[in-house]
Amino acid sequence: MKALRFHRHGDPDVLVYEDVPDPVLSDGEVLVRVRACAVNGLDVFVRRGATETAIPLPMTTGADIAGDVVETGTASTGVAVGDRVVVNPRLFCGRCRSCLSGEHSACVDYAVIGWQRPGGYAEYVTVPDANLRRIPDPVSYVQAAAVPLAFTTAWRMLVTRARLRPAETVLVLSGSGGVAGAAIQIASLLGARVAATTSTAKLQRVAALGPELLIDHSTEDVTERVLDWTSGRGVDVVVQTQGGRTWAQGLEQVARLGRVVLCSALQGADPPEDLGLIAWKQLTVIGSTGATPLDFERVIDELALGRLRPPVDSTYALADGADGHRAFERHEHVGKVVLEV
Numbered sequence: 001m002k003a004l005r006f007h008r009h010g011d012p013d014v015l016v017y018e019d020v021p022d023p024v025l026s027d028g029e030v031l032v033r034v035r036a037c038a039v040n041g042l043d044v045f046v047r048r049g050a051t052e053t054a055i056p057l058p059m060t061t062g063a064d065i066a067g068d069v070v071e072t073g074t075a076s077t078g079v080a081v082g083d084r085v086v087v088n089p090r091l092f093c094g095r096c097r098s099c100l101s102g103e104h105s106a107c108v109d110y111a112v113i114g115w116q117r118p119g120g121y122a123e124y125v126t127v128p129d130a131n132l133r134r135i136p137d138p139v140s141y142v143q144a145a146a147v148p149l150a151f152t153t154a155w156r157m158l159v160t161r162a163r164l165r166p167a168e169t170v171l172v173l174s175g176s177g178g179v180a181g182a183a184i185q186i187a188s189l190l191g192a193r194v195a196a197t198t199s200t201a202k203l204q205r206v207a208a209l210g211p212e213l214l215i216d217h218s219t220e221d222v223t224e225r226v227l228d229w230t231s232g233r234g235v236d237v238v239v240q241t242q243g244g245r246t247w248a249q250g251l252e253q254v255a256r257l258g259r260v261v262l263c264s265a266l267q268g269a270d271p272p273e274d275l276g277l278i279a280w281k282q283l284t285v286i287g288s289t290g291a292t293p294l295d296f297e298r299v300i301d302e303l304a305l306g307r308l309r310p311p312v313d314s315t316y317a318l319a320d321g322a323d324g325h326r327a328f329e330r331h332e333h334v335g336k337v338v339l340e341v
Contacts, residue, residue, distance in 0.1 A: 003122035004321040005060040009049030012325040023126045030079060030129050031071040035141035037120035038064035039328045039337040040149050046115050063089035063113055065120035066135060066144035084135040086144040087127050088296040089113040105290035121321060123341055136304035146310035146336035150178035151299045152291035153263055154186050157239060161288040162261040166191030168236040171226055171253055173197050173246050175206045176334040179263060183239045184209045185308055195229060197222055205334035226253045234258060244268035251277050261286040311335025
């Protein structure tokens with residue numbers, strides 16, 4: 001089969017479209033003919049070798065997979081040949097205390113398809129049967145591939161970790177990102193009032209995601225706009241994916257007794273920290289990683305009901321995946337960059 005993989009870490013030029021051996025099924029697994037696979041920040045980190053775990057080389061990355069079931073293993077019972085499926089890329093042991101308590105994202109053997117094992121930048125991939133859901137009929141392969149990592153991460157951040165309530169106010173920083181864009185939709189779905197920031201070039205596209213207030217962080221004072229919107233109080237929840245210079249600003253924009261929920265720090269993980277402000281405002285800072293199988297189920301249910309709309313910015317053929325990575329790293333997109341196989 002054909003796959004897009006790398007033999008050494010580096011920039012997008014290390015991605016090579018080449019012939020590789022077909023994957024071999026194990027019991028409890030399904031062979032999926034990949035139709036689409038989104039590009040994620042995780043894919044970029046894996047390609048660069050910028051993760052906390054060693055990457056086996058050569059490597060086929062790609063975590064967000066949608067395709068067709070073409071073969072099932074002897075112990076596989078959840079899906080049938082011909083089913084259109086979307087893959088939950090997260091892998092868990094199912095036996096540790098975290099898994100047994102329903103907190104799978106804290107599993108001692110937590111892993112991700114496309115990181116610790118070959119992913120979806122290929123014509124075929126093997127995945128555990130338990131990690132599949134049928135794609136709802138109105139949803140395309142490309143749209144389905146835009147869902148798994150971003151929407152489940154945002155769901156866990158807002159529903160499970162921050163425990164967002166109806167009528168609360170939420171500020172989503174850098175709303176054009178995959179997780180941030182999903183958070184805008186999920187917060188609105190939960191009945192919250194949502195504000196989001198973005199740059200001038202992306203205003204109209206982020207507006208289509210439905211925030212009540214949209215702030216151009218390149219020309220406007222975000223804190224001033226947020227305080228005006230909340231009558232001087234600040235927001236109940238800040239959704240933080242950026243870190244860096246936005247961290248201290250987010251602490252100013254959140255209300256007393258508010259929450260800051262964080263899943264990544266794309267602008268830097270070592271920002272200045274005002275512990276006095278956190279104590280004075282009695283803030284709760286919440287870390288959030290990954291998502292559980294139940295989070296995945298709930299997101300797909302909402303997708304089937306048409307209440308979540310995965311935005312897709314652009315598509316590339318798998319053979320042109322290096323161009324897709326370059327587009328992703330220019331940070332000009334709103335929604336997902338997706339490779340079609």
